[in-house]
Amino acid sequence: MASFLKKKWVKFCLIGVSAVVVFFIGLYISIYLGLFGKLPTTEDLSSIKQEEATQVLDANGKLIGKYYVFDRQPLKFEDFPQHLIDALVATEDARFYEHDGIDNVSLMRVFVKSIILRDKSAGGGSTITLQLAKNLFGRKHYPIFGILINKFQESIIAKRIEEIYSKNEILTLYFNTVTFPDNTYGVESAAQKFFSKSAKALTKTEAAMLVGTLKANSYYNPRLHLERCEDRRNIVLNQMVKYNYLPQDSLELLTADSLQLNYRSFNHDVGVAPYFREQVKQELAQILDSINEANDTNYDLYKDGLVVHTTLDYKMQTLAEAAMKSHLTKLQPAFEASYGNYAPWKSKSKLLEASIKNLKAYQVLKEKGLSHEQIKDSLSVKRDMEIFNWEGDTIKPLSTIDSLQHYLKLLNTGMLSVEPKTGAIKAYIGGIDYRYFKYDHVSQSERQVGSTFKPFVYTAAIENGMKPCTYFSLAEVTYKNYDDWTPSNSGSDKEDPYINYTLEKALSNSINTIAVKVLNEVGIQKVTEQTKKLGIAKKLPQQPSLALGVAEINLKELTGAYASYLNNGHAVKPYAITKIEDKQGNVIAEFKPKVNKTQGFSNYTREVMLEIMKSTVNSGTASRLRSSYGLQNAIAGKTGTTQDNKDGWFVALTPNLVTVTWVGNDNHSIGFKTTGLGQGANSALPIFANFYKLLNADAEFNAITKSNFDAPSQNVVEDLNCEPEKRDGFLKRLFGKKKKTKDFDEK
Structure with a gap:
């Protein structure tokens, strides 16, 4: 043996191995001492603060939106179903309950295969605790030995985590931080996004699917690759059977179950009520500034997990959006057809030429010294462009001028429904699609109100004798x-x-x-x-034309004014937020309805005006609610059309809901070609009619649809x-x- 050790090649091997061991020990010690960056102490780990999304809830507590940097909604351990935990452990870390954060068998496999043999199929050898360390603190880039340094750092952090937290607490932290597809952080947010339910309601197959996406959340994104995701889910279910978390006889049944997504994006630009959520966000920013200044606090809208309770009714909102889309899908082609070849958005029209010159791109090229024709040539270059279309978003080869023509012709809309006695907003549509049209026609726009102003003239007349x-x-x-x-x-x-x-x-x-x-x-x-x-x-x-509604009034203000006819003469200010809670459930702000203390007119005037506006629906300009749409509900109302058919309006008063709708073009120079098409009874009224038909069909809204006027x-x-x-x-x-x-x- 002694002679064998004296051989030169053996000495070199021993020296080499010793050098490697010393190197790894030295590297580990230097990492431990913080030479490659300070590691979190046990004190730091004991007070982990996770950035949490602010949740926006409707009046019934349903999640309708979030504001976040990281889309995360933390849960407590008892909120996780057991089969979700079993799926994770079986797939990601079968010895989770046995090790102290480091699975030495897996690490040895990684060292030999991945580091020495460069075998990329070796796997990560990572435990749930190691993954948690990575989720919490991320990884840094190092010029050499990057993977090794990061692995050592994570192992040190994992050891400290295991010393501080129980296994259940580690699972809780993991499920609340791990990244799922579509930049979704935490299993609750993932469950809400992909299945429109809380994590505690996930089925075995749904839980297995979400766990399966953790292997590669882009590759296994169920929104994009559902079949691929089903195959991965089946692997997770097999793992659960392998480690006795599921009985063998249930496997065939579970793997045969096809995945059914109920996807809800919480992206700020899409999803239900985007204009409402944006308005709430703007109000929240001001409210939190006031709270922080008054109480020396530091609430952050995007990071502190606030819960915002609103007045909106999610289901009513979805029906309103469906009613709007149903009508505008038909009205838009009729609007375009009415102009024929002489439409103001067609080439060579004066309006189009003026609109081209107002483009920012035009102004930039003009400042560079290009002529008008040169600029138009530049703006006529086509490229693939995604555009809004009622039949569905499409990608077409369009130039800047083509895009301008497309959007010039589109009608837009605004709709607001509120409780007349409180001003609580129940449905809110600020435009046809927030992704393409950020301008809010409920809160920002002021348009001529046409004949919807006439009831105020008559109210003043009756009130004055x-x-x-x-x-x-x-x-x-x-x-x-x-x-x-x-x-x-x-x-x-x-x-x-x-x-x-x-x-x-x-x-x-x-x-x-x-x-x-x-x-x-x-x-x-x-x-x-x-x-x-x-x-x-x-x-x-x-001026006398005031009687015909030449005044430009905000839709929200108009709605609040009309509520007075259902609220004993008291106008209301439509409001959206009822209360704000911190993440512990403490109420930090609460809001009451804003009702005008001053009675705007006598009860006699109110009753007379209500009877007159009932006649508008029963036999006047809004009678198509009865004849064409078959609505027999208690409804009063007023249509409105402005000069040159630029704006179409309809105000609907029912005992427990006041709704105002507007339809028109964002370019004030473009009106409807004919009064028959553009009058409020044809352009705006059908949105309400479709909306109310949908409400009638749902017994949940009987308190609104079956109510009667006194x-x-x-x-x-x-x-x-x-x-x-x-x-x-x-x-x-x-x-x-x-x-x-x-x-x-x-x-």
């Missing part, structure tokens, strides 16, 4: 002191100037000439004072009991003028 059975002539009047302005009516109401309508008949049929006359009678000042009482704070145009008082019934119209007598027709000229009273 005008009787509901007051008659006004249909005849057109030219107002000399306003540039000879002559408001006119449309349709059959334009034909006979000798007919006189009551307020009920005039408003339910949206008669322009009479609306201006009522405004003249009551006075602009009293009308604007009335609107202020209803929460519309902005300065309104002091019967009007006897004096209101008597005051409305008159012929809706009367014709001028023979002498008045003989000597009266068909068209009058007068000054508009500027009182």
Whole structure:
């Protein structure tokens, strides 16, 4: 033996082995001492703080969105189903309950195969605790021996973790930090994203699928590679049988079960109610700033696991979005067809040319000295581009100008439904698709409101003593002191100037000439004072066209004002957030409904106006709710159409819900080609009609759909009991003028 050891090659081998051992020992010690970066101490590990997503819940506690840097929702150990734990241990670390963080058998395999033999199929030899160490602290890049240094660091951290935490606590930390497909952190977030359920409700096959994705979460992303993911799930189920976590006879049944995803992205731009979630986020940022300043706290919207309770009804929101899509899918092609070859978004149109010059890309090229034609040539270069389409997003070879033409022609929308007595927002649609249209038509936009303003004129008139059975002539009047302005009516109401309508008949049929006359009678000042009482704070145009809705008003404000007719004359301010909790469940902020303390008008006026707006639905401009859509619910309402058919509106009042819808083009120069297509009854009303039909079909909403208005008082019934119209007598027709000229009273 002694002679063998004296051989030169043996000496070299022993020296080589010793050198390697010394090197590894020295490397390990240097890593332990922090020469390659400070390692977390036991104190650091004892107080691990994980960044957690802020959760946004609907009124019933359903998760509707998150704000996060890392999409993570931590759970407690008792929230994990046993088969989820079994699947993880069987697949990732069969000796988890036996080792102290390091599985020496696996590490030896990695050392021999991966380090020495360079066999990439050797596997990682990693334990759950080692993976946890990597999840918590990540890996750094080192020029040489990077994998070795990181493995040693993780082994040291894993040992310390095992000294501090129990096996159940380690599993809890692991499940709350591990990365699943689509940049999802933690099993709860993954369960919510891929199956729309909590982790505690996962079935055996669902749990096995999620565990299976941990091997390579891009390669096994079930959203993209479902069949591949099923094969991997079956491997996990086999592992569970192998280690006696499942009986053999259940394997065939479980592997035969095809995966059914119920995918819900919590990406900020997609999913349910994206405009609402963005509005909530903006409000939250301001609220948290105030809380932090007042209490010397440091709440972070994206990292501190706050829970935000909102007023939204998830199911109602999904029905509203479906109703909107159903209508706009039909209206858009009709809108395009109505223009034919002379559409304002077609090539060579003045509008298109002006829009091209307003492009940022155009301005950049112009600053570089290019001519108009050169710039257009540059903007005409085609490339593959994903665009919005009602039939489904498509990728087409388009130029910048092609894209501009495409988006110029698209109609957009806004819709808001609130509880009339509180202002609690139940459904909120800010536009047709948040990915492509960030502008919020509920909270940001101000558009002319058209005839939806007329009820405020009539409210002011009745509140100031005008009787509901007051008659006004249909005849057109030219107002000399306003540039000879002559408001006119449309349709059959334009034909006979000798007919006189009551307020009920005039408003339910949206008669322009009479609306201006009522405004003249009551006075602009009293009308604007009335609107202020209803929460519309902005300065309104002091001109007779105000009666026809030339004022640009925010949809949210308009909704709050109309709620007054269902709330004893008190307007409301639509609100979204009810309370905010920290991650321990402590309430850090709470919010109450904001109802105007001042009563905007008397109960008599409210009842009269409600009866008039019921007539709008039963026999007036919104009667297609009854005739075309078959809605027999208790509904009052008002349609609205602006000049040149730029905006279509519908306001729906039901006893427990007020809904306002708007449809139009974001470019104010583009209106509907015809009134028949663009009037509120055709452009905006169908969204509400589709929405309410869906509500009617779901018994969950019976409290809304089956509710009835209170019967009007006897004096209101008597005051409305008159012929809706009367014709001028023979002498008045003989000597009266068909068209009058007068000054508009500027009182």
